Amino acid sequence: MTSTTISRLVLATLGLGGLAATTAFGPPAKPNPPQKGIGINLANIDTSVQPCEDFYHYANGAWLKNNPVPAAETRWGAFNELANNNQAVERRILEKAAANRTAKPGSNDQKVGDFYAAAMDSVGIEKAGLKYLQPRLDEIKNLKSLADVQKYMASPHYSGGWYGMGVGQDSKNSTQYAVQLRQGGLGLGDRDYYLKQDGRSKAVRTAYKAYMTSIFQLLGDAPSLAATNADAVLALETKIAEASRDRVALRDRLKNYNKVPVAQAAKDYPNLNLPLRLKESGLGSAQDVIIGQPEFLASVNNLMANTPIADQQQYLRWNLVDGTTSALPKAYGDANFRFQQVLTGAKQQQPRWKRALRATDGALGEAFGQLYVDEAFSPAAKARAKQMVENLRAAYAERIMATDWMSAATKKEAIQKLNAFAVKIGYPDKWKDYSKLKITRESALQNLFATAEWRRADNLAKFGKPIDRGEWGMTPPTVNAYYNSSMNEIVFPAGILQPPFYDPKADDAVNYGGVGAVIGHEMTHGFDDQGRRSDAKGNLRDWWTKEDNEKFNAKADMVGKQYDAFSPLDSVHVNGKLTMGENLADIGGITIAYQAFQKTAQFKGGQKIDGFTPAQRFFLGYAQIWRANQRPEALRQQVQTDPHSPGQYRTNGPLMNMPEFYEAFGCKDGNKMVRAAADRSRIW
Template identity: 45%
Template sequence: MKLKFAHLILAGGVCLTASAFVSDSKDDPKPKKYIDPANMNNAVKPGDDFFEYANGAWVKNNPIPGKQTRWGAFQILGQENTDRVVAILKEATAPGQPKGSVKQRVGDMFASGMDSLAIEKLGYAPMKVDMERIAHIQSSDGVIVEATYERANAIASPFFGFGVGQDSKHPTVNIVSFGQGGTTLPDRDYYLNSDARTTKIQAAYKQYITTLFTLTGTDATTAAKNADVVFDIERKLAKAQLSRVEMRDPNKLYNKFSVVDFKKQTPHFNWVKLMPEMKAAGQDSVIVSNPGFFKTLDDLVGSTNVTDMKAYLSWGILKGLAPSLSSPYVIASFDFNSVLSGQKVQTPRYERLSSSIDGSMGDLLGQLYAEKYFKPAAKTYMIGLVNNLKVVLGDRIKRLDWMSDETKARALKKLSTFTVKIGYTDKWETYKGLTIERNDYAGNLRRIAQWRYNFNMAQLGKPVDRTRFGMTPPTVNASYSPNKNEITFPAGILQYPFFDFNADDAVNYGGIGAVIGHEMTHGFDDQGRQYDFDGSLHDWWTKDDADKFKARADKVVEQYNGYTVNDTLHVNGKLTLGENLADLGGVAVAYEAFKKTKQGQSKTKIDGLTPDQRFFLSFAQVWRGSARPETAAQLVVVDPHSPGRYRAYGAAVNMDAWYEAFDVKPGDKLYKKPEDRIRVW
């Protein structure tokens, strides 16, 4: 569960503010105004549109750059981190780095990907062997053999999801999990809906398939036929998939089978034989998130002619490698993705590479990033701030008037056992055995993919490693893991506008304080609350308390269902429920913690704004930004987060303090009667 998102209490109750660490950060440039009135639109009443009031001028004066699909606080900070990473990678490309060293591997990976002349000469050669192997398939059994080979060799992941992870009901144990998959478009709805926007995307997708097949030398008629075949197969798989809302129920996704019994569900897939071939030998049980999907898959493989299945498997290779091949493939990929997202200009090659390296070799690149850009004082400050907010959330749980003492005790135990990870891992992964060659980009990609697959499979038989970091250091995000009962804040997000040593407490509490509160609240949202203190999927609620929680959660669903995107699309309150609950709790916890600070208890204005106004404006400016219409429409379907506009005030309209801070009155568009304001945590 990721955010896509202080005051330090020491032993004996001694308090330090951020200014205690200013000396550690004077080398960094700081914005002069943390809440800049020039970014606001004072022509709009805060009670009518708080997002526009807080961010209107900024949005108007900061159009989305051509290479971006969204532009706002997250993207600006993300771009700054990208620029840092690119600089690190360029420095690492200097010749003479010791073989096998961190700099040699990330530097040579970057150099190989930047060698566009070599990549252009290769054309689609990196996939020729795979395409030829697929061409020789003669039966449905051969289709399964090929799919198994591709997975074991990290070439592609046809038909379904597969991997090793925690057993939700036994969180110290690693187990093999099978999940639905086999499709390319962002969501099942893209195959099943027939509105004008969706049919336009479907047509573009078929054209994309046709273009890529044509580039490999397939004649136009066959390429177009392949597009129809691939879409039809994927559409049948999409019909069998659970919706994103259905997948929010962790109990529904927990279906444990013996390997023998799972084999009986899918006559064409002999898992007793196939699992060892996929490097998962010696397993007696598996978790299957959607058993019905695998019955459909089995029927599909058994009934579809082999020629069509070969087209489907070939497409899996093509789509995976296309963005890394010569320019015709890259251009075709961008043209299709621009229909989905509205992006106007291709992201520069060096930025695409930096993102790829961060995602695939993050613990190598992350070491260089953390050494240069993350100061120990920031970690110390964050630990204290997290502890402070834990105390506040605990106090709020104790005061709940709708929860029994029995459930409160379990909730407080869970809160007390939160693990907190800040900045970067304490145990860097070394990627032992991974070889990176300066003149072999395609080979590097294959070797990285193979290493990562082998590493994942190697976790079988080992206890769950709770020291692993879920995100890389430059990541602008934060997360909560219900299976590990941990919250994570990478170094990348611990910067302005979320956090700044020089900022006043209102800014830091409204920024990173609300982020911390958000992630803590995830432990008690509609999904997280189903996991116990040890990370096990276990119902620790009394029935009455669970019913009361659901009644409050339903009100949150109703509130966000009322918000619209692109004038007509409605936010999916059920899909976004967990994030909305986390915002609601996060802002409330951060505000209560802020009120314990010296500034929070004062009335002193800065730039004409009261401390409370600065707190709520700080939170709102985190969500300033805009999205291209295509991206906004896509996010409504696939993103469990509400649009930034509604996150800026969706929680605030339920808080009495916001009404008081901005003198919001009946008649204002955002006004909610006191009895209608939703309070959960």
């Protein structure tokens, strides 16, 4: 939902084939004595780079040289390596489930096994051809009027296009769910791809049009008709793009929250027939809707009335097929991959088992999450992660109280919010109930449709019920973490609580620099430029004095300018406004982690391991989680669309503001890693 901010640690992670072993987060429960060669691999360091000139390349240079991006990947780094290990565990679980033909019908085992088996069954998928898609295509073909389109969009078979609707927490009244409407309907995901005139944007559009044309031909259109239909969809999506807010504008939580009575919305946007869509969605009793972008809906309202139904059919047809190519004959997936190559630079398609695994994780992640947890995550690991979170929370409170710029009144609210953070670690206490989801071995495509409908029903059923505070937004094997502003919670799946983020065999320095910084990052999202706008209860409410507000903004602006100046490729600059929340979280996260690390026996003892002081190992531990090679296309895509900065700036950006770092490595004024005192940003 747009008005609830879910701030992730990274946008997405992909892995490469292979069956590496997974090292779990724990036990032992007692800290080990420091050991040589554990936690930091000295062979990854590039000693030809000075740590005070470019710490990222000093800490990771040799690793970067020795670990090029595999052919089927677009990026390769610590997150990918770990995801790859987790996928090896998942693969064993899924293959075992798929081999079991005697699972109790309707059980999670049956569903997981059948979903994966059907997705892996390339022969069956080829043989089925369009058998399972055709009824859905016919449905769209039979739309004759705007009223028909409205009816279709209100039905469970509607698979996207025009705008999004769902049920989510009301960010000004976090104890209630609300109906939310938001901008959407763009196959390329980002408005800039449609509107920018640079060479790369044009190349992406050309490839997108070629992809659509191929799909329409595969569906049976003659070549010239397929091209005409692709033109119509691209033209329509371009109009939708013109009406859309850009990613920076979408970050503003207040401007993207507009609550209006249903009757008003029905009057303002008559061509959407909202009353019908609400009624058919079981939301007929809703009094209000929260509209993310009113001017966008106004444009869609006009476009729906003024776009020929024939063009709308092509658009809805495209929306139906684009999301299902993985469950259609090979030629469909190949067309999709040719487009992905231009977008991300990938050289090879991911192996089928990886695509099937990701689809199964996305559809039924919590149905086999327990099996993953049993294999890869111990109760001791959970307890230790919880302890680390509490150490970080205490350190954060100290930093808030020690700030010299914040008033006592604002500090009091900040501490209340910090103390109210709910913490989720590893996996849900209560797993999702999939009993109403029907999965069979018959058709991968049918399973995709069934899953989409189940997910829709699951979301809509929340309306009018108490907030489900046990719900998770990521599956257990995920190598990621998030802060949810309406829940005011920080969430760490089992998947990330492993080396190099957390290694039970490593010293505290490495673990505080790794998962400690991750925990601090998620906590700081509660106090970043958008997160700070909600309070301890998760409600959007301004709890800042005017003066503190201005001081915070001045500090944040400084960070924005710092990151604007970073340029990972010629003519490609980081967008300081787009990445603001993540950069603030990175800077706050490493600062808080260091504060907590200073309380450990290792820090106080000061004993060197492998020639490095505890403080030096802390920063090396931090740098290694961000090591990554990336294809230039993927890097351009990230800079344009991802709120996270590239890994080298997630490392150097925060450290350039940290005197603790300068001191650890003896950096002096004039070194590249040292900012002049007046140019440093320190919020926490």
